[in-house]
Amino acid sequence: MKIDAIDAFYLAMPKVTEEADGSQDALVMRVRAGRHTGWGECEASPLTSIAALVAPMSHGACRGVGQVVLGERLDDPVDIARIAARLRFECMDLLQAAHTFSGIEAALWDLLGKARSEPVWRLLGSQQNFGKSPYASQLFGDTPQETLERGRSAAAAGYRAMKFGWGPFGKGDLAADIDQLMAAREGIGPDATLLVDAGQIFGEDVGEAARRLPALEAAGALWLEEPFAGHALAAHAALAAASSKVGLAGGEAAHNEMMARNLIDFGHVRFIQIDCGRIGGIGPAFAVASHAAREGVTYVNHTYTSHLALSASLQPYAGLGDHRLAEYPVTPKALAHELTVQHIDRDANGEIWAPAGVGLGIEVNRQSLANYLVETEIRVAGKTVYRTPALD
Amino acid sequence: MKIDAIDAFYLAMPKVTEEADGSQDALVMRVRAGRHTGWGECEASPLTSIAALVAPMSHGACRGVGQVVLGERLDDPVDIARIAARLRFECMDLLQAAHTFSGIEAALWDLLGKARSEPVWRLLGSQQNFGKSPYASQLFGDTPQETLERGRSAAAAGYRAMKFGWGPFGKGDLAADIDQLMAAREGIGPDATLLVDAGQIFGEDVGEAARRLPALEAAGALWLEEPFAGHALAAHAALAAASSKVGLAGGEAAHNEMMARNLIDFGHVRFIQIDCGRIGGIGPAFAVASHAAREGVTYVNHTYTSHLALSASLQPYAGLGDHRLAEYPVTPKALAHELTVQHIDRDANGEIWAPAGVGLGIEVNRQSLANYLVETEIRVAGKTVYRTPALD
Numbered sequence: 001m002k003i004d005a006i007d008a009f010y011l012a013m014p015k016v017t018e019e020a021d022g023s024q025d026a027l028v029m030r031v032r033a034g035r036h037t038g039w040g041e042c043e044a045s046p047l048t049s050i051a052a053l054v055a056p057m058s059h060g061a062c063r064g065v066g067q068v069v070l071g072e073r074l075d076d077p078v079d080i081a082r083i084a085a086r087l088r089f090e091c092m093d094l095l096q097a098a099h100t101f102s103g104i105e106a107a108l109w110d111l112l113g114k115a116r117s118e119p120v121w122r123l124l125g126s127q128q129n130f131g132k133s134p135y136a137s138q139l140f141g142d143t144p145q146e147t148l149e150r151g152r153s154a155a156a157a158g159y160r161a162m163k164f165g166w167g168p169f170g171k172g173d174l175a176a177d178i179d180q181l182m183a184a185r186e187g188i189g190p191d192a193t194l195l196v197d198a199g200q201i202f203g204e205d206v207g208e209a210a211r212r213l214p215a216l217e218a219a220g221a222l223w224l225e226e227p228f229a230g231h232a233l234a235a236h237a238a239l240a241a242a243s244s245k246v247g248l249a250g251g252e253a254a255h256n257e258m259m260a261r262n263l264i265d266f267g268h269v270r271f272i273q274i275d276c277g278r279i280g281g282i283g284p285a286f287a288v289a290s291h292a293a294r295e296g297v298t299y300v301n302h303t304y305t306s307h308l309a310l311s312a313s314l315q316p317y318a319g320l321g322d323h324r325l326a327e328y329p330v331t332p333k334a335l336a337h338e339l340t341v342q343h344i345d346r347d348a349n350g351e352i353w354a355p356a357g358v359g360l361g362i363e364v365n366r367q368s369l370a371n372y373l374v375e376t377e378i379r380v381a382g383k384t385v386y387r388t389p390a391l392d
Numbered sequence: 393m394k395i396d397a398i399d400a401f402y403l404a405m406p407k408v409t410e411e412a413d414g415s416q417d418a419l420v421m422r423v424r425a426g427r428h429t430g431w432g433e434c435e436a437s438p439l440t441s442i443a444a445l446v447a448p449m450s451h452g453a454c455r456g457v458g459q460v461v462l463g464e465r466l467d468d469p470v471d472i473a474r475i476a477a478r479l480r481f482e483c484m485d486l487l488q489a490a491h492t493f494s495g496i497e498a499a500l501w502d503l504l505g506k507a508r509s510e511p512v513w514r515l516l517g518s519q520q521n522f523g524k525s526p527y528a529s530q531l532f533g534d535t536p537q538e539t540l541e542r543g544r545s546a547a548a549a550g551y552r553a554m555k556f557g558w559g560p561f562g563k564g565d566l567a568a569d570i571d572q573l574m575a576a577r578e579g580i581g582p583d584a585t586l587l588v589d590a591g592q593i594f595g596e597d598v599g600e601a602a603r604r605l606p607a608l609e610a611a612g613a614l615w616l617e618e619p620f621a622g623h624a625l626a627a628h629a630a631l632a633a634a635s636s637k638v639g640l641a642g643g644e645a646a647h648n649e650m651m652a653r654n655l656i657d658f659g660h661v662r663f664i665q666i667d668c669g670r671i672g673g674i675g676p677a678f679a680v681a682s683h684a685a686r687e688g689v690t691y692v693n694h695t696y697t698s699h700l701a702l703s704a705s706l707q708p709y710a711g712l713g714d715h716r717l718a719e720y721p722v723t724p725k726a727l728a729h730e731l732t733v734q735h736i737d738r739d740a741n742g743e744i745w746a747p748a749g750v751g752l753g754i755e756v757n758r759q760s761l762a763n764y765l766v767e768t769e770i771r772v773a774g775k776t777v778y779r780t781p782a783l784d
Contacts, residue, residue, distance in 0.1 A: 051442070
């Protein structure tokens with residue numbers, strides 16, 4: 001097959017707020033090759049990623065993503081790797097390219113799975129599909145009491161693992177954070193898994209992060225996520241060396257496989273969290289999962305948007321039976337929920353699974369696309385280089 | 393002063409080719425605050441970077457760069473650092489933000505320098521401005537004979553350091569690369585400094601890169617630049633350990649200060665090359681220069697475009713007397729040359745200097761802007777969010 005078309009759809013809620021909720025807008029990619037259509041989602045700024053798709057060439061190593069991918073052959077998983085390798089050189093100086101390509105790459109896997117009547121995890125070579133234990137991801141409350149209540153609700157909803165993050169954590173004094181952590185533990189109960197997300201609040205300040213370790217240990221937190229900026233390897237390594245019980249988690253900002261491996265090899269995280277909508281798609285995420293498994297590090301998806309993105313993010317480690325935690329978007333915005341016909345619901349054991357259907361196993365709901373579509377047009381030197389495509 | 397306006401100008405040569413020459417287009421930023429105007433240049437995809445400037449908010453940590461910077465106070469260098477810190481959180485998930493902000497940040501320094509009647513290197517705290525020895529940067533010829541002739545021309549033009557890169561290097565067999573290296577040395581003569589740029593050709597293949605080390609040593613190369621992808625820290629570290637005489641150089645892809653520090657701390661490069669048009673501007677580049685000086689690593693600018701960009705790239709290490717090499721764009725395209733009224737020419741000793749004038753010390757030529765302007769318009773949801781601004 002030849003890749004004939006790449007269409008980008010910018011969706012948004014009628015009102016986008018400042019809350020740290022990435023499901024308020026979406027960039028969905030539709031790829032066509034031969035008789036088949038694949039879909040994928042970028043976890044990225046839609047307008048900027050569209051510009052990176054159609055950008056005029058600046059020089060040989062800085063081209064629009066579409067220019068590199070359109071017209072390429074797609075018959076086998078090695079074709080996807082070959083296209084990604086071409087992109088690494090021809091879009092070397094286009095920073096946003098990884099975010100743009102992430103959704104396209106997932107769509108290529110979806111398309112190839114449909115053409116071969118196989119789920120993507122099988123195309124990746126996984127022999128078996130293992131269920132994952134979803135954790136409910138939520139913000140710390142403004143007060144410890146609110147946090148406690150959110151923990152209780154998640155426990156009542158049947159979650160056995162809960163993550164609290166952002167909000168006031170790390171912004172006030174140590175005592176306030178201790179109160180929050182104890183409230184979180186009290187809310188979820190003594191047996192549930194507690195995960196804490198610092199949202200990069202400590203920058204590179206190892207001392208401030210390390211002061212929270214005793215309280216994190218006392219609350220029985222399994223991990224401390226993103227204490228520092230995603231590139232702060234030395235800070236991660238220093239905090240990892242200071243922490244025996246609480247593991248560091250990170251990786252959502254990784255926009256290529258190497259950046260994620262660096263967090264493992266040099267930052268010494270114990271949990272590597274990959275968003276297939278940012279790292280360049282499913283292929284590099286699979287490579288990170290393999291590296292993590294070799295190094296004794298636990299792979300976890302990062303997903304805060306639709307179940308199209310969730311399916312993509314489960315594929316890379318569906319075959320890893322020892323890597324069982326999964327981030328599960330519990331209260332995404334309406335557009336993220338309505339974007340797909342199918343949903344990945346928890347089964348009777350409370351587990352979620354990469355779909356058994358062909359490709360990503362998730363159909364896009366065309367009517368919902370239409371409902372949330374943001375009409376966009378880009379003109380360069382008198383020519384329209386992008387206009388919101390027709391929904392068929 | 394309050395930052396009142398940020399205007400982005402997309403310039404391009406009438407014809408942009410696939411050659412690895414980043415001076416074929418440009419994105420120039422004009423910032424206005426109070427009575428003053430500052431100018432800066434991004435080394436980035438113009439359309440994509442403009443989109444990142446005006447992108448609608450996706451969520452609290454993914455906003456357009458303009459939304460964060462416009463309206464901010466600018467009275468002191470600490471204001472620039474504060475704005476950059478805000479950006480790190482509020483544009484955390486907007487990958488292209490660093491490239492977009494790079495030109496704006498340089499313009500903020502230019503503006504502040506004009507307001508205070510000081511050159512930027514003084515605002516950075518440098519006591520003295522040290523001249524740099526420019527190296528002529530060129531591509532390997534298609535044949536060793538061509539390379540030899542290019543070397544002779546550069547030597548005849550008075551350069552005492554020359555860099556050869558890209559082209560066939562690393563793409564053929566070892567013997568071909570040996571011939572190229574010997575031709576380069578013969579061309580430039582026995583006493584000139586020889587620098588070699590592999591253009592990331594070895595990906596992460598340490599073995600292939602290491603096979604070139606004896607020939608690089610025999611040719612007396614001072615450095616091997618970018619043998620691997622910019623994030624390939626483990627590969628850099630392994631090659632650095634295998635090389636005693638030839639130092640590794642890299643860093644041009646760094647889009648934040650930490651990424652550059654990682655190449656020093658974990659990749660063990662001996663030369664760190666920073667492009668102020670990509671790393672987020674002059675502030676983070678200055679921090680990298682300070683770190684390099686502490687670690688005994690040599691700081692070098694990366695510049696392949698206009699002398700506005702060259703001035704910005706010289707500021708961070710103008711005050712470092714022991715860091716003397718500078719990349720000098722020898723044959724930039726007409727738009728890059730004509731973009732500025734002044735040029736940073738070599739003095740009688742063959743050295744170049746950060747300008748003594750206020751700000752960046754380089755005026756933009758308005759007529760040239762007009763000549764190369766690429767009219768651009770972006771419409772989102774019925775509103776024009778960007779249109780090429782008037783040139784006054």
